[in-house]
Amino acid sequence: EVQLVESGGGLVQPGGSLRLSCAASGFTFSSYAMSWVRQAPGKGLEWVSSISGSGGSTYYADSVKGRFTISRDNSKNTLYLQMNSLRAEDTAVYYCAREVMVVPADAYYFDYWGQGTLVTVSS
Amino acid sequence: DIVMTQSPDSLAVSLGEKATINCKSSQSLLYSPNNKNYLAWYQQKPGQPPKLLIYWASTRESGVPDRFSGSGSGTDFTLSISSLQAEDVAVYYCQQYYSTPITFGQGTRLEIK
Numbered sequence: 172e173v174q175l176v177e178s179g180g181g182l183v184q185p186g187g188s189l190r191l192s193c194a195a196s197g198f199t200f201s202s203y204a205m206s207w208v209r210q211a212p213g214k215g216l217e218w219v220s221s222i223s224g225s226g227g228s229t230y231y232a233d234s235v236k237g238r239f240t241i242s243r244d245n246s247k248n249t250l251y252l253q254m255n256s257l258r259a260e261d262t263a264v265y266y267c268a269r270e271v272m273v274v275p276a277d278a279y280y281f282d283y284w285g286q287g288t289l290v291t292v293s294s
Numbered sequence: 295d296i297v298m299t300q301s302p303d304s305l306a307v308s309l310g311e312k313a314t315i316n317c318k319s320s321q322s323l324l325y326s327p328n329n330k331n332y333l334a335w336y337q338q339k340p341g342q343p344p345k346l347l348i349y350w351a352s353t354r355e356s357g358v359p360d361r362f363s364g365s366g367s368g369t370d371f372t373l374s375i376s377s378l379q380a381e382d383v384a385v386y387y388c389q390q391y392y393s394t395p396i397t398f399g400q401g402t403r404l405e406i407k
Binding site: 216217230232266273275277278279282283284285286 | 392393396
């Protein structure tokens with residue numbers, strides 16, 4: 172059974188940092204690209220960042236580029252999101268999600284999602 | 295970026311009746327060489343993560359009840375629930391994967407009338 176379990180969320184002051192983790196199980200983690208998708212309270216879904224299965228390629232939404240860093244440790248079956256210079260508008264539930272890659276677009280949809288971890292940026 | 299627009303924003307349907315949710319993209323999601331539409335639908339129940347319902351605009355994910363169906367092509371798509379059940383109360387999102395960045399519709403809240 173595929174499982175994705177996020178952790179690391181919490182309350183942080185504006186300008187602060189936080190690192191999220193997503194522990195994966197039930198599938199060959201290194202064979203799949205992974206994404207972080209967030210959802211502000213009462214709002215819709217926003218893709219944040221993506222990483223290839225090997226970790227060699229990373230992608231970011233413009234709203235987080237230069238502030239967030241996605242990474243993975245395939246030996247630990249874990250995905251990470253390092254979030255720096257946090258702003259109030261980064262307040263959201265952050266989901267990790269497994270990508271289903273499609274050709275030729277190099278885009279993807281998501282077949283499994285974690286339960287999410289809440290990040291609150293407030294003074 | 296491709297903009298996805300859903301309608302209506304909210305919808306109330308009686309149990310056993312048909313529910314229809316629309317999704318429009320700002321550019322075509324049909325890739326002519328393989329004749330596939332790069333569109334997915336998700337269901338998000340309160341307090342839960344999104345769940346994949348449909349991909350390639352009309353292919354049901356394994357385990358999804360057959361009362362859920364997707365249709366459409368190009369820029370206009372529809373998610374239909376043929377006979378609404380109480381457990382279908384949720385917010386539904388469409389997502390394009392024709393190009394990056396992938397983008398979602400704003401969501402449609404489905405309630406029981």
